Amino acid sequence: MFVTLLLAGLVALKDYIALHVLTCLIPAFLLAGGIVTFVSREAIIGYLGAAARKISSFGIAAGGSFFVAACSCTVIPVSSGIYRGGAGIGAAFILLWVAPAANILALVYTGSILGAQMVVARLVTALLMSFVVGFVMSYSFYREEKNRISTIQMSGRQLMTKKSVILLLLLIGWLLAPNYIVSHGPYWQKVIVWAIGLVVVTAYALKAINGDRIRAWLRETWWFVRIIFPLLLAGVFIVGIIGALLPQEWIETWLGGAGLRQSFLATMIGAVTYFATMTEAPFVDTLMNLGMGKGPALALLLTGPGISLPNWLAIAKVFGAKKALVYIPTIIALGTLVGWVAGSILD
Secondary structure: HHHHHHHHHHHHHHHHHHHHHHEEEEHHHOOOHHHHHHHHHHHHHHHHHOOHHHHHHHHHHHHHHHHOOOOOOOHHHHHHHHHHHHHHHHHHHHHHHHHHHHHHHHHHHHHHHHOHHHHHHHHHHHHHHHHHHHHHHHHHHHHHHHHHHHHOOOOOOOOOHHHHHHHHHHHHHHHHHHHOOOOOOHHHHHHHHHHHHHHHHHHHHHHHOOHHHHHHHHHHHHHHHHHHHHHHHHHHHHHHHHHOOOOOHHHHHOOOOOOOOOOOOOOHHHOOOOOOOOOHHHHHHHHOOOOHHHHHHHHHHHHHOOOOOHHHHHHHHHHHHHHHHHHHHHHHHHHHHHHHHHHHHEE
């Protein structure tokens, strides 16, 4: 039994490294470092900072997150990057939630497998949850946010140079291209797209950015790698073991129907288990064919890619344990409530 569980953890770790580190995490870490290095704090504070109007900053954060195809682990460097750059805690955690829970790529794929009804439900509930998350995080850490933002001096310098804008856009394109261009093809095709993006980003950076700025960018990137990556590997290994222990036979009994209990169990499965973006749709489809209700299915569609055990650990390390202890229970409570209410409507 011990050997079986060990092998399950190692297989999960192998699959994660093989399929996600190259095409997802490397661009995400470089993008996070680029945000901290090239985007002025004035720009981030102005649009997403704690002093900005909540509705507008939350709307910008939520709307922009739909275009970032990232899993619960890949999005952490990007979210923590804008937070370190001066974004408010509410906007940063909205990005942390919406990007994996309801990005456009995942929504389109969900529609092709589960139908338009589940897509609309996923989009609407993810958006509503994002505003709740933003307000909960902002007001839970109001004093800390006020003190943090007050230490950032408004110098009045240029927000961002044209060359920096182009580089960040190239990094975003590099992060998104493998999944957007090769949405259904084999992994080696994604690697080719990734390699082309690497050449383009490298060539432009060497031509347009001076050496000191590039070195600063790489230092910021290394900070994210050093802090986050080991925790992601440990968390994925543990999730592989949990997956091997999860029995199949109780799905219809415990996840069927539209009750609060079923929604809570589906939310907890999603909250602990790691799902790469888009992998949740076929998994949920399989469970629905085995008897899972639509409400619990929606809860799992949201929390599966939205949070995970590796995500918990990394959030606690990067943002602090207190923020993780507020954010994770908030998502679990909202996921349970959404699944319960939506189950009564959809079923």
